[in-house]
Amino acid sequence: MAVVCFMVTMGIYFIATISFLAYLLRRSEALSKVSLGITAAGFVVHTIALVARMFASSAPSPPSVHEALSFFSWMLILVFLAVEFRHRIHVLGSFIVPLALVSLVSAAALPDTVPTLQPVFRTLWLHVTLSMLGTVGFAVAFVAGVMYLIQDRLLKSKRFNVLYTKLPALDFLDHLNQQSIVMGFPLLTLGIVTGAISAEFAKGSYLSWNPEQTWALITWLFYFVVLLGRLTVGWRAKRAAYLTVIGFAGVILTLVGVVLKSYGTVS
Amino acid sequence: MHLIVVGLSHKTAPVEIREKLAVPESRIGEALNRLCTYQGVKEGLLLSTCNRVEVYSVVDDIDHGYGRIQEFLADTHLSLSSEQLTPHLYWHTGDRAIAHLFRVAASLDSMIIGESQILGQLKDAFEVALAHKTTGVIMNKVVKKAISVAKRVRTETKIAEMAVSVSYAAVELAKKIFSDLAQRTVLLVGAGEMAKLAAQHLIAQGVGQVRITTRTPQHAVELAEQFGGTPVPFEQFKDDMASADIVLVSTGASHYLISADDVQRAVNVRRNRPMFLIDISVPRNIDPAVRHVDNAFLFDIDDLKQRVEQNRAERLQEAEKAERMVVEEVGVVLEWMKSLEVTPTIVALKNRADDIKRSEVERTMSRLTHLSAQDREIVEGLASAIVNKLIHNTMVTLKSEVNSSSGAAFVEAARRFYSLDSQPPAEARSGETASQPDPRSQELPGEEAASHTASRKRTS
Numbered sequence: 001m002a003v004v005c006f007m008v009t010m011g012i013y014f015i016a017t018i019s020f021l022a023y024l025l026r027r028s029e030a031l032s033k034v035s036l037g038i039t040a041a042g043f044v045v046h047t048i049a050l051v052a053r054m055f056a057s058s059a060p061s062p063p064s065v066h067e068a069l070s071f072f073s074w075m076l077i078l079v080f081l082a083v084e085f086r087h088r089i090h091v092l093g094s095f096i097v098p099l100a101l102v103s104l105v106s107a108a109a110l111p112d113t114v115p116t117l118q119p120v121f122r123t124l125w126l127h128v129t130l131s132m133l134g135t136v137g138f139a140v141a142f143v144a145g146v147m148y149l150i151q152d153r154l155l156k157s158k159r160f161n162v163l164y165t166k167l168p169a170l171d172f173l174d175h176l177n178q179q180s181i182v183m184g185f186p187l188l189t190l191g192i193v194t195g196a197i198s199a200e201f202a203k204g205s206y207l208s209w210n211p212e213q214t215w216a217l218i219t220w221l222f223y224f225v226v227l228l229g230r231l232t233v234g235w236r237a238k239r240a241a242y243l244t245v246i247g248f249a250g251v252i253l254t255l256v257g258v259v260l261k262s263y264g265t266v267s
Numbered sequence: 268m269h270l271i272v273v274g275l276s277h278k279t280a281p282v283e284i285r286e287k288l289a290v291p292e293s294r295i296g297e298a299l300n301r302l303c304t305y306q307g308v309k310e311g312l313l314l315s316t317c318n319r320v321e322v323y324s325v326v327d328d329i330d331h332g333y334g335r336i337q338e339f340l341a342d343t344h345l346s347l348s349s350e351q352l353t354p355h356l357y358w359h360t361g362d363r364a365i366a367h368l369f370r371v372a373a374s375l376d377s378m379i380i381g382e383s384q385i386l387g388q389l390k391d392a393f394e395v396a397l398a399h400k401t402t403g404v405i406m407n408k409v410v411k412k413a414i415s416v417a418k419r420v421r422t423e424t425k426i427a428e429m430a431v432s433v434s435y436a437a438v439e440l441a442k443k444i445f446s447d448l449a450q451r452t453v454l455l456v457g458a459g460e461m462a463k464l465a466a467q468h469l470i471a472q473g474v475g476q477v478r479i480t481t482r483t484p485q486h487a488v489e490l491a492e493q494f495g496g497t498p499v500p501f502e503q504f505k506d507d508m509a510s511a512d513i514v515l516v517s518t519g520a521s522h523y524l525i526s527a528d529d530v531q532r533a534v535n536v537r538r539n540r541p542m543f544l545i546d547i548s549v550p551r552n553i554d555p556a557v558r559h560v561d562n563a564f565l566f567d568i569d570d571l572k573q574r575v576e577q578n579r580a581e582r583l584q585e586a587e588k589a590e591r592m593v594v595e596e597v598g599v600v601l602e603w604m605k606s607l608e609v610t611p612t613i614v615a616l617k618n619r620a621d622d623i624k625r626s627e628v629e630r631t632m633s634r635l636t637h638l639s640a641q642d643r644e645i646v647e648g649l650a651s652a653i654v655n656k657l658i659h660n661t662m663v664t665l666k667s668e669v670n671s672s673s674g675a676a677f678v679e680a681a682r683r684f685y686s687l688d689s690q691p692p693a694e695a696r697s698g699e700t701a702s703q704p705d706p707r708s709q710e711l712p713g714e715e716a717a718s719h720t721a722s723r724k725r726t727s
Contacts, residue, residue, distance in 0.1 A: 236538065
């Protein structure tokens with residue numbers, strides 16, 4: 001059941017992605033409703049998949065990368081639907097839904113097994129959930145940043161095309177960027193702390209400088225500086241957009257570190 | 268009975284002719300009354316705006332009617348001769364006249380396609396005509412339909428959505444930078460007309476604060492009063508610029524008033540909060556190098572014009588959709604007008620009476636089986652006599668009133684009394700509001716005067 005629902009979700013998000021990209025390029029507004037409907041349907045099926053999986057597992061097991069990414073894309077769509085519901089920024093879907101799809105496809109491609117670790121499930125679950133929630137914040141900030149940079153470029157070069165008419169106002173995007181980081185940063189901080197505690201339980205040391213941990217710390221520090229800069233010296237607007245786009249690369253590299261670990265190449 | 272429109276517009280006549288022919292609002296009623304005194308002119312409506320003067324009328328005979336209306340137009344202004352006027356006039360009749368009115372109402376014939384003023388002007392003209400009782404069944408129906416077509420075009424196409432004036436394009440751009448104008452401050456530098464217009468648009472869109480500076484301090488104070496803003500001394504405005512989210516510049520200065528450095532400084536003070544600068548002056552007052560300053564967005568008059576051109580092109584596309592709607596709606600009105608012709612109405616009335624008579628006679632005869640053939644004939648004769656006498660007067664009146672001013676109303680009334688239209692047009696059932704009473708239910712034959720009073724009472 002869980003596997004079938006997961007596959008169906010992927011299919012639906014694939015269609016939603018195509019629909020949202022078509023919406024982006026066409027003048028008509030009609031596609032936005034269709035795309036939104038498809039996405040919502042995908043979200044429901046995905047929820048069923050996650051719940052089914054939760055009940056299916058008889059014995060408690062530590063979270064796999066597959067589960068983490070699946071949860072990430074679920075949260076991402078949830079945030080999108082919430083923002084869409086409040087602000088009616090359909091075009092956000094054209095950026096977020098493809099990202100959710102990529103994450104789902106990665107989840108499907110990655111092994112659904114866990115590296116043999118001593119069972120410290122509780123803290124590990126907490127670590128993964130918090131980190132992923134933080135990542136969702138950074139992902140939304142990344143998307144807002146990309147949209148900001150596109151709109152900034154279009155305005156500067158005075159190209160009033162279809163994209164220009166669909167993208168929201170600059171200050172909205174900047175605000176979304178700020179909010180996402182303000183929410184994502186504390187979550188990631190807690191995620192790292194619980195991760196360190198888990199590591200202590202599992203391996204006896206808080207920090208072993210493997211790629212996952214190294215990139216996580218670099219990413220954390222980077223966003224710390226970005227947030228600090230924004231709140232103190234006015235790193236907002238275009239600069240904030242650039243920085244969050246770059247910062248998301250750190251997030252991706254951390255995830256790559258996690259994947260490498262799950263393959264067991266790095267202990 | 269023919270609908271005719273005679274007039275001229277920005278497309279056919281220069282402003283010198285248009286302004287002479289234009290009838291001031293206060294004198295439209297008087298003009299309409301004069302129009303209706305011409306022989307053969309039954310209904311009249313006068314639409315007079317700065318871009319067009321048109322007479323819509325219902326006349327007995329097209330050629331004769333056209334001549335009369337032309338006379339009427341030439342008479343409205345003493346210094347205008349028929350010879351001067353005729354080359355600029357266009358005229359349409361029947362379905363083309365209806366289509367023309369619909370296109371005018373929907374702003375498809377306007378100088379700026381999609382502008383909304385014309386609909387209000389048409390409504391006003393209709394009000395005046397109603398007040399002077401110069402419109403009847405046909406015009407009332409057609410004009411109301413024109414108003415509803417215009418509304419439909421407005422809601423179903425994007426024809427009126429995009430900015431097509433330079434000053435409004437500035438507002439549209441501002442909204443792509445600031446989502447909520449209420450928290451924004453606009454600084455108006457100089458008092459060029461276009462900038463004032465843009466400022467007015469911004470205020471109408473709810474911009475939070477307005478600051479104004481001009482080289483003559485007194486001027487700034489006056490403008491500040493007019494816009495409900497704050498005057499700023501000209502020498503200080505550059506320091507003040509950082510507090511403004513939107514800077515609108517249009518002065519007569521022949522050099523750059525605002526340099527890239529000035530803007531960079533303002534952006535720094537604002538800690539990179541975006542700034543929107545609009546330079547509507549020619550020669551330009553803001554150094555174009557400002558485009559290299561991050562988080563400052565400068566648009567000059569050409570940029571705004573480019574945006575307007577783009578929107579115009581889009582409006583034209585939308586106009587094509589609207590044209591299709593017009594064709595469709597004209598069809599509906601034509602259908603209705605056809606029903607107002609007398610001969611088909613009389614035929615329908617006879618058929619209706621015959622139908623009733625036949626079915627009643629058949630029913631009765633089936634119960635009176637004992638009657639002889641002769642008796643049967645007598646009973647049938649009785650039925651025929653009653654029916655024919657009942658409809659006789661109606662038919663005679665219809666024939667005699669055919670050419671009177673209320674002929675259409677008689678036809679319409681007859682069709683309703685005898686339910687000759689198995690399916691009444693949709694408008695008869697819906698779409699009528701208290702302020703616009705259905706002319707067909709109001710203007711009963713012979714009670715025209717009374718009905719007009721009634722409709723006036725209901726509108727007031």
